[in-house]
Amino acid sequence: MTTLTNSCYLGFDFSTQQLKVVAIDGNLQVIHQNNVQFDSDLPAFSRTQGGVHVHGDGLTVTSPVHMWVKALDLILEKMKNAGFDFSCVKAISGSGQQHGSVYWKNGTRTSLQLLDPDRDLHSLLQDSFAVLDSPVWMDSSTVKQCQYLESAVGGAQQLADITGSRAYERFTSSQIAKIHQLQPNKYNETERISLVSSFAASLFLGDYAAIDYSDGSGMNLMDIFTKQWSLPCLKATAPMLAAKLCDPTPSTALLGSISSYFVKRFGFPEHCKVVAFTGDNPGSLAGMRLQEGDIAVSLGTSDTVFLWITEPRPAVEGHIFCNPVDCSSYMALICYKNGSLTRERIRNECSGGSWESFSSALWSTPMGNNGSIGALHHGVDAFTREVEIRALVEGQFLAKRVHAQKLGYRIIPGTKVLATGGASSNKAILQVLSDVFNAPVYTIDVANSACLGSAFRAMHALVAGKGVSFTDTVRGAAAAQLAVRPNPSAEEV
Numbered sequence: 001m002t003t004l005t006n007s008c009y010l011g012f013d014f015s016t017q018q019l020k021v022v023a024i025d026g027n028l029q030v031i032h033q034n035n036v037q038f039d040s041d042l043p044a045f046s047r048t049q050g051g052v053h054v055h056g057d058g059l060t061v062t063s064p065v066h067m068w069v070k071a072l073d074l075i076l077e078k079m080k081n082a083g084f085d086f087s088c089v090k091a092i093s094g095s096g097q098q099h100g101s102v103y104w105k106n107g108t109r110t111s112l113q114l115l116d117p118d119r120d121l122h123s124l125l126q127d128s129f130a131v132l133d134s135p136v137w138m139d140s141s142t143v144k145q146c147q148y149l150e151s152a153v154g155g156a157q158q159l160a161d162i163t164g165s166r167a168y169e170r171f172t173s174s175q176i177a178k179i180h181q182l183q184p185n186k187y188n189e190t191e192r193i194s195l196v197s198s199f200a201a202s203l204f205l206g207d208y209a210a211i212d213y214s215d216g217s218g219m220n221l222m223d224i225f226t227k228q229w230s231l232p233c234l235k236a237t238a239p240m241l242a243a244k245l246c247d248p249t250p251s252t253a254l255l256g257s258i259s260s261y262f263v264k265r266f267g268f269p270e271h272c273k274v275v276a277f278t279g280d281n282p283g284s285l286a287g288m289r290l291q292e293g294d295i296a297v298s299l300g301t302s303d304t305v306f307l308w309i310t311e312p313r314p315a316v317e318g319h320i321f322c323n324p325v326d327c328s329s330y331m332a333l334i335c336y337k338n339g340s341l342t343r344e345r346i347r348n349e350c351s352g353g354s355w356e357s358f359s360s361a362l363w364s365t366p367m368g369n370n371g372s373i374g375a376l377h378h379g380v381d382a383f384t385r386e387v388e389i390r391a392l393v394e395g396q397f398l399a400k401r402v403h404a405q406k407l408g409y410r411i412i413p414g415t416k417v418l419a420t421g422g423a424s425s426n427k428a429i430l431q432v433l434s435d436v437f438n439a440p441v442y443t444i445d446v447a448n449s450a451c452l453g454s455a456f457r458a459m460h461a462l463v464a465g466k467g468v469s470f471t472d473t474v475r476g477a478a479a480a481q482l483a484v485r486p487n488p489s490a491e492e493v
């Protein structure tokens, strides 16, 4: 597809540790990338670690909602200072860490519609949130609420049959239920509940943005087959919830034109469209242009594995989400909370905080680790540092292969593993991934696949109404790069 090169499309990703942006031109070439790291770029403001606050109970994990607003102010200023020309942006989309929720205070809709372009968003939205510390996906404090939700709908499998997943502590239903139970005043002061993704879209739209089907599938609230909120799930969560969520929307929806705030303050064109934002994993599926038979592995703060599927069979392990680029398909996802943060902990304990030494340990130890394997909660004292490092990484990837196979995934000739996320820049880690799956591993040039996917989705949404498919829209994008092949003896080991 050839379009004017002076058109451009933006994809933002509000992820756990940072806000990132990628701009592509009409020929799908990346022309700009930028980011704001929450801990280091906004230190005095939020004092987060890895973008979050872990509370005293060790279970409650939140992020300050004002930090995300401030990060948007900052990234747009950084783009402006880098000479980025906002006047050529035809459409914007984005993604957010999944499951996290934002609670807009009564009356804020009007403030969103009347943002003063002479002031930054952070100061304009000071008094706009009923809950200042947004629960995020790392939270695991809602066991009771999960048990209640499952029993209200007839059990774990029944809940999965409706929403695509059994009850998970980090999913939004149990987080909303907890806020309603422990902070009823704040719940009552809330006029709208957004996901991180739809919250970010609301800022650009200057109005509340609908939750899209794909990220909405990560709430334990939406019927993934009818694509409507499930009445039994709403009822088991909190009162008056349907009115606070409003109807979900297709992930390819054009939500409207960008708020005049951004037109006046940054020079966006008045007709620039805001396309529904989605979850970061659905965004990555779009960015990696996943095909059936491929398996995508995102090595971000969390590790996630995802697959494109056409015949969803919800189970009590793993999740089924609506597909972000094809309304008639689905995606399967398995999320591991012990991803990069666990690798960082072992790097600090066993290789002096250096990724280089961590990688050397992987290169210097044999596939299969002479039988030593890493699994959480099974401590031994005798591992050498090198063996410990390989045991961790092989253990993490073996778990992914076993779980994917349980969901029906089969490694077939021609299978590709597509890797993305921060740790996908590490060849030694990718070699272990390749050996464990006995398949070649590919990466895309831009590690930020969720951002890239959102820029692709922004572009596609402008033509989706004419029946053009996502695959056709992105056909000309740069191909994935072969990073590593499996060792010939990997299958036997």
Ligand SMILES: Nc1ncnc2c1ncn2[C@@H]1O[C@H](COP(=O)(O)OP(=O)(O)O)[C@@H](O)[C@H]1O
Binding pocket: 015, 016, 017, 018, 299, 300, 301, 302, 340, 341, 343, 344, 355, 420, 421, 422, 423, 424, 425, 426, 429
């Ligand atoms: N060279 C490297 N080797 C292994 N891991 C790395 C390397 N560089 C960065 N990482 C990991 O990438 C993680 C961030 O991944 P990223 O996908 O950017 O995060 P997010 O989840 O915020 O989107 C960091 O926590 C870090 O551990």
Ligand SMILES: O=C(CO)[C@@H](O)[C@H](O)COP(=O)(O)O
Binding pocket: 015, 016, 017, 096, 097, 098, 099, 137, 170, 218, 279, 280, 281, 300, 301, 302, 303, 304, 335
């Ligand atoms: O909870 C999940 C998926 O179910 C996480 O994958 C979050 O979506 C956060 O993503 P990252 O910040 O690790 O990319």
